[in-house]
Amino acid sequence: MSQVKALVLFSGGLDSILAARTLLEQNIKVTALCFESNFYDAKKAKESAKELGIDLRVVDIRERMLDLVKNPPNGYGKNMNTCIDCHSMMFELAVEIMRKDSFDILASGEVLGQRPFSQNKDALLKIQNLVGIDILRPLSAKLLPETSYEKEMLVNRGRLHRISGRTREGQGELIKKYNIKKYPSPAGGCLLTDPDFSSRIMDLLDNWPESNIKDVEILKNGRVFWFDCGEAKKALAIVGRNHEENEKLKSLSHSGDIILELKDINGPTSLLRGLNLKIEKDFKILTPKIFREIEMSVFDKNSIIKTLANITAFYAVKARGKEVFVHIKSI
Numbered sequence: 001m002s003q004v005k006a007l008v009l010f011s012g013g014l015d016s017i018l019a020a021r022t023l024l025e026q027n028i029k030v031t032a033l034c035f036e037s038n039f040y041d042a043k044k045a046k047e048s049a050k051e052l053g054i055d056l057r058v059v060d061i062r063e064r065m066l067d068l069v070k071n072p073p074n075g076y077g078k079n080m081n082t083c084i085d086c087h088s089m090m091f092e093l094a095v096e097i098m099r100k101d102s103f104d105i106l107a108s109g110e111v112l113g114q115r116p117f118s119q120n121k122d123a124l125l126k127i128q129n130l131v132g133i134d135i136l137r138p139l140s141a142k143l144l145p146e147t148s149y150e151k152e153m154l155v156n157r158g159r160l161h162r163i164s165g166r167t168r169e170g171q172g173e174l175i176k177k178y179n180i181k182k183y184p185s186p187a188g189g190c191l192l193t194d195p196d197f198s199s200r201i202m203d204l205l206d207n208w209p210e211s212n213i214k215d216v217e218i219l220k221n222g223r224v225f226w227f228d229c230g231e232a233k234k235a236l237a238i239v240g241r242n243h244e245e246n247e248k249l250k251s252l253s254h255s256g257d258i259i260l261e262l263k264d265i266n267g268p269t270s271l272l273r274g275l276n277l278k279i280e281k282d283f284k285i286l287t288p289k290i291f292r293e294i295e296m297s298v299f300d301k302n303s304i305i306k307t308l309a310n311i312t313a314f315y316a317v318k319a320r321g322k323e324v325f326v327h328i329k330s331i
């Protein structure tokens with residue numbers, strides 16, 4: 001009999017490592033599947049898959065994920081996380097891959113009861129019904145109805161687990177049992193669960209309902225300001241907070257954007273998007289000493305540029321109270 005092939009939804013976190021490892025212990029060939037969007041990346045998955053020595057497929061779902069965040073059929077969680085729809089979408093994509101590439105088993109590292117809403121028994125079985133195929137959850141399998149994979153002996157139910165809840169005790173035992181030396185901390189994860197980033201996304205969708213994945217990407221890189229341009233139009237400015245963000249903003253800028261940087265003094269790079277103005281000049285300003293001195297309610301394009309030049313200079317501490325030149329250039 002040829003080796004059984006499993007496709008495992010894989011974030012690279014501990015639960016997905018243990019799920020993959022459980023199947024590897026049964027001599028099943030495991031391929032990890034992970035998704036990448038503006039809100040989460042595949043870094044952890046790449047490291048963990050390498051550590052386990054398994055193949056990893058990374059699927060870019062940035063466009064689809066943004067569409068979902070703009071219009072989630074099942075609404076939002078505590079923040080802008082669209083977990084129910086996001087989950088369904090990931091499983092639907094996994095099923096497509098499974099059918100196309102003839103995997104025998106679809107599995108995930110979900111743990112019964114770990115998340116009260118999305119991982120209770122009803123929610124786990126609902127997703128399964130929705131995608132129309134059994135999903136094996138190796139960590140909680142013995143607490144869930146037997147899947148077709150177990151019935152057909154593709155996987156041995158006796159060697160699966162009965163972990164539930166949020167305590168992580170069961171996972172601790174498996175770490176020892178499987179002698180797992182390296183696994184990532186639970187930190188990081190999906191930006192949509194972060195309250196600050198969620199409020200940035202909310203403003204973006206309010207101000208620019210047609211925003212795209214490039215607009216979402218710049219929101220990760222600095223202080224965010226929105227300017228009224230009149231006629232209900234808004235311009236978005238991002239002011240870098242460190243060298244890395246400054247470089248990132250420059251690399252993410254595209255035609256139509258305006259970049260502002262101080263001449264002669266190290267300081268922030270600012271990116272302005274949505275103003276629709278061709279400009280290249282050095283602008284002389286007296287940098288405000290306190291932020292309150294900056295006029296924020298502006299409408300015409302020149303006032304917006306002037307205000308952003310003041311903000312850019314203000315965040316260069318050495319420039320405060322001094323006359324400086326800000327270089328302003330359309331891309």
Ligand code: SF4
Nearest residue numbers: 081082083086087190
């Ligand atoms: S936390 Fe983020 S990635 Fe995870 S299911 Fe929710 S929306 Fe999707």
